[in-house]
Amino acid sequence: MSIETELLWLAREHEAKTERALAEMLLESPDQLRRQLRAYLSRQVDHGRMERTDEKIPQLAALQGGLNELACPEAKFSSGARLEFKIQLEEQQRGWLVKRFRFHVYLPGERCIDKVLIHLKAEAWHDPLVVPRCHMHIGDSQAHVPFPIMDPRLILHLICKDVEPDFGF
Amino acid sequence: MIDFSATTPFRLVRRLAAAGQDTPSVYLLVCEAGAMQAVRADIAAEVQVQLGFNLRSLAASEVRPERPEEAFTRETDRPVVLVTLDRWLPRLVDSFDCNIVLLTRAGIVLLLASHEIAERALAAGPNLRNRLTDVLLIKPDEAFGDARA
Numbered sequence: 641m642s643i644e645t646e647l648l649w650l651a652r653e654h655e656a657k658t659e660r661a662l663a664e665m666l667l668e669s670p671d672q673l674r675r676q677l678r679a680y681l682s683r684q685v686d687h688g689r690m691e692r693t694d695e696k697i698p699q700l701a702a703l704q705g706g707l708n709e710l711a712c713p714e715a716k717f718s719s720g721a722r723l724e725f726k727i728q729l730e731e732q733q734r735g736w737l738v739k740r741f742r743f744h745v746y747l748p749g750e751r752c753i754d755k756v757l758i759h760l761k762a763e764a765w766h767d768p769l770v771v772p773r774c775h776m777h778i779g780d781s782q783a784h785v786p787f788p789i790m791d792p793r794l795i796l797h798l799i800c801k802d803v804e805p806d807f808g809f
Numbered sequence: 810m811i812d813f814s815a816t817t818p819f820r821l822v823r824r825l826a827a828a829g830q831d832t833p834s835v836y837l838l839v840c841e842a843g844a845m846q847a848v849r850a851d852i853a854a855e856v857q858v859q860l861g862f863n864l865r866s867l868a869a870s871e872v873r874p875e876r877p878e879e880a881f882t883r884e885t886d887r888p889v890v891l892v893t894l895d896r897w898l899p900r901l902v903d904s905f906d907c908n909i910v911l912l913t914r915a916g917i918v919l920l921l922a923s924h925e926i927a928e929r930a931l932a933a934g935p936n937l938r939n940r941l942t943d944v945l946l947i948k949p950d951e952a953f954g955d956a957r958a
Contacts, residue, residue, distance in 0.1 A: 675819075675858045682823060695819050 651769040654786065658773050659764070661789035666735035670708040673729070673736075674700045676793055681715055684800055691716040698725070706731055707739060710792075720748035721804045727792050728762070741792060745799055751808025753779045758787055758795060778807075813839055813946040818851035821947065822859045825917055830860060830888050834942040835909075835918045837930070840949075842923040845893060847949035849921065856889050866891045874904035881908075881915035888916035894926050899933060906934035913940055921947075 641649070667673055677698050684690040698710040710727045717723065728740040743758040757777040765771035775784035790798075816824075821836070828834065840848050853864040865887040872880040872892060881890065894901075905912060905920075912918050922930060931938050 672854065672858070675854055678819065679823075679855075679859045686827075695817065 648767075648769050651767075651772065655764050655768040655773060658789050662738060662760075665738060665789065665791060666732075667729065667738070667791075669736055670700055670710060670729050673727070673792065674698050674710055677710065677712070677796060680793065680796055680800075681712075684717075689718055689800060689805075691718060698727075703728065708736075717804050719804065722746040723799060723804070725792075725796070738792065741795075743795055743799060745803050745807075747804070747808045753808035755779060756799075756803050756807055758799075760789075813944050816945045816947050817950060818848060818855045818947065819950065821919075821945065822852065822855035825856075825889070826859050830862075830917065833913045833916060835912050835937075835940060836920065837927055837941050837944045838919055838921045838947045839924055839927040839944065840921065840947045844949050845895065845921060845923070848947055849891065849893060851949050852891060852919065852921075860889065862889060863887055864889055864891055867893070869894045869896065869898050869901055872901060872904075874898070874900040877904050877908045877911055881911050881918065883914065883916045889919065890915060890917070891919040891921060894920055894922035894930065897926050897929055902930045902933050902937070905930075906936045909936040909940050912937075 678693075678695065681690065681693045681697065682695075685692050693715050697715065698712045701709050701711070703709050708729045708731075710725075710729070712723065712725045715723045723743070723745055725743040726741060727738065729736045730739040731737075738760065740762040741758075741760045745756045747753055747755060755777075756779075758775075759777070760774045761771070764773045771784045772786040774787045774789055776787040777783070778785065821838070825834070838848070849866060853866060856862055856864045863886075865884065867880055867890065869892060880892065920930070927944070931944070
């Protein structure tokens, strides 16, 4: 097996693990997740890490194809950083599964990294070695850095605890 | 009709969380009769998410006026009690008024009523009125424009 073939095989194995992790990450309901994310954001406001958020955020909407979407058009950190996210959920017999998401963190101008983008694509890409389904972009880099599958609440926590306060100094 | 401060289940439970679950409080929540079910469901969901407890929810008819302690005995795993005053029960309001200390010791007590019943309860229960932490006009999340699945 050539090195290239072996790397592609390893990347596909990694994608298979991603798919399994997604299939196992059952959520109770989009409305429950909406309330949990809203409560978490309001806790950040209480701790002075974020400016007051609109209590209608995240907004929940039903999309075509039976998908539900939770959207946070903008939440501002006290540092001046901004957060936007969208999470699409799909109902299955066992519960709700995360189908796609994007978390965008725009860091303040004085940082040497301007943004961190975390994406879960709706479908696996044909070449997971180039574009893993769940990946992160740092700054303007076109590199798709593999990102582990985790509950959206954990991603939000990671952003608030580590990415926003620590990246780009 | 008296004007009360407006709130939502989210903001109400945020307030309870900030005060701490050990802070006894009795709230009279006033809402449109048609919105009661949605408000009750929202409060239950917010108590679960923000405080981590299941809400103890009772209809007025489930509370025996002669045995209020059955409803208001403090439960450590369910410290928030919601009583929906879905109809005018003067004996029950009288019981709340006479046993107001019991209510204030029960933890967090939420009384949910329509405008009409809230005003009658406030008029009929002077002790209750005096010991209320607040009277709030409450609307379900939908009323504030949330899209729902």
